[in-house]
Amino acid sequence: MTETAQYEELMRQLGAVGVVRRQLDRSLPDGCSSGTAVVLGLLDRGGEMRIGRLAELLAVDMSVTSRHVAHLAELGWVDRSPDPSDRRSRILRLTPEGRARLVELSESTAQLLAQGLCDWSADDVRQLTRLLSRLRAGFADLCPEEEMPAGRPAEPVFARTPSFTM
Amino acid sequence: MTETAQYEELMRQLGAVGVVRRQLDRSLPDGCSSGTAVVLGLLDRGGEMRIGRLAELLAVDMSVTSRHVAHLAELGWVDRSPDPSDRRSRILRLTPEGRARLVELSESTAQLLAQGLCDWSADDVRQLTRLLSRLRAGFADLCPEEEMPAGRPAEPVFARTPSFTM
DNA sequence: TATTGTTATACTCTATAACTATA
DNA sequence: TATAGTTATAGAGTATAACAATA
Numbered sequence: 465m466t467e468t469a470q471y472e473e474l475m476r477q478l479g480a481v482g483v484v485r486r487q488l489d490r491s492l493p494d495g496c497s498s499g500t501a502v503v504l505g506l507l508d509r510g511g512e513m514r515i516g517r518l519a520e521l522l523a524v525d526m527s528v529t530s531r532h533v534a535h536l537a538e539l540g541w542v543d544r545s546p547d548p549s550d551r552r553s554r555i556l557r558l559t560p561e562g563r564a565r566l567v568e569l570s571e572s573t574a575q576l577l578a579q580g581l582c583d584w585s586a587d588d589v590r591q592l593t594r595l596l597s598r599l600r601a602g603f604a605d606l607c608p609e610e611e612m613p614a615g616r617p618a619e620p621v622f623a624r625t626p627s628f629t630m
Numbered sequence: 631m632t633e634t635a636q637y638e639e640l641m642r643q644l645g646a647v648g649v650v651r652r653q654l655d656r657s658l659p660d661g662c663s664s665g666t667a668v669v670l671g672l673l674d675r676g677g678e679m680r681i682g683r684l685a686e687l688l689a690v691d692m693s694v695t696s697r698h699v700a701h702l703a704e705l706g707w708v709d710r711s712p713d714p715s716d717r718r719s720r721i722l723r724l725t726p727e728g729r730a731r732l733v734e735l736s737e738s739t740a741q742l743l744a745q746g747l748c749d750w751s752a753d754d755v756r757q758l759t760r761l762l763s764r765l766r767a768g769f770a771d772l773c774p775e776e777e778m779p780a781g782r783p784a785e786p787v788f789a790r791t792p793s794f795t796m
Numbered sequence: 797t798a799t800t801g802t803t804a805t806a807c808t809c810t811a812t813a814a815c816t817a818t819a
Numbered sequence: 820t821a822t823a824g825t826t827a828t829a830g831a832g833t834a835t836a837a838c839a840a841t842a
Binding site: 467468470471472473474475476477478479480481482483484485487488498499501502505506523524570571573574577578580581582583584586588589590591592593595596597598599600602603604 | 633634636637638639640641642643644645646647648649650651653654664665667668671672689690736737739740743744746747748749750752754755756757758759761762763764765766768769770
């Protein structure tokens with residue numbers, strides 16, 4: 465198989481990820497998408513941060529992030545308090561309600577993933593995660609982005625990944 | 631790291647695939663998306679087929695497939711000829727123009743992937759492709775789907791993958 | 797003048813449902 | 820009556836650009 469063919473196949477499989485994501489999304493409660501869960505997860509892992517920082521971590525435009533956060537704020541899952549050091553910005557924080565929802569969403573997703581990956585070893589899962597992380601990093605280099613901060617203020621719902629960050 | 635945390639991390643990385651896809655899409659010429667390229671690739675690998683079959687392979691609704699194909703037909707990249715055995719259906723075929731475009735698209739994508747994955751070994755690429763294929767298969771089982779046919783009529787632009795099919 | 801964030805608009809991809817033609 | 824495909828409509832996600840407030 466030529467190199468180009470291998471890349472073509474990879475591209476096809478990357479597209480297939482959308483299929484899995486849509487299926488996971490369908491299983492989530494009410495107005496929750498996997499996108500919602502990822503935002504909550506980043507706020508949980510990264511602690512309080514501003515919109516710009518969140519947009520960097522999500523690797524989407526700030527305008528997109530702004531709308532997602534506005535939605536989560538309406539739901540009462542994210543709190544936006546004024547940033548005393550820069551009045552243009554607001555500081556985002558997971559509310560207790562948001563944290564509770566994150567646990568719920570994570571468990572729901574984990575259950576479905578466990579079902580779809582029932583014949584996977586823990587190492588398979590780790591390996592796929594690591595390769596995807598590397599993939600993302602390779603393309604982030606083409607369009608630079610920062611890393612997650614080393615320290616974080618609040619207790620995360622789940623343990624952080626030490627070897628690679630989103 | 632708990633199992634749930636590992637799944638949560640996997641979900642996050644699956645979301646990050648969208649970032650890579652969008653970046654690949656931006657590099658494609660005029661009205662081409664990676665979706666377009668995948669349709670052309672499937673028609674190249676699978677030979678002539680009907681809309682329903684293509685929708686299965688893409689794992690999206692037939693209505694979605696219908697519109698994509700209509701677009702490609704307008705561009706002259708896909709030909710829709712009447713199916714003599716069932717006048718409700720039409721048979722889809724890659725046109726020479728479509729095949730030429732596929733080569734172009736594949737090379738363009740391969741070039742960008744090669745750039746983003748410059749520090750990857752060929753085996754890394756294969757492994758990621760294989761794991762994604764397994765991931766998709768695991769979820770396809772929850773919502774069953776068929777495999778690609780063994781034989782195919784036309785010369786494919788690229789070699790087929792023997793061990794796993796989309 | 798530059799930066800942070802928000803809003804308006806548009807585009808893509810997707811699904812559901814109604815519809816046509818044929819089996 | 821059921822099936823293959825198309826079209827209409829709606830929803831989610833994203834990007835660009837114009838804008839407001841502040842640095």
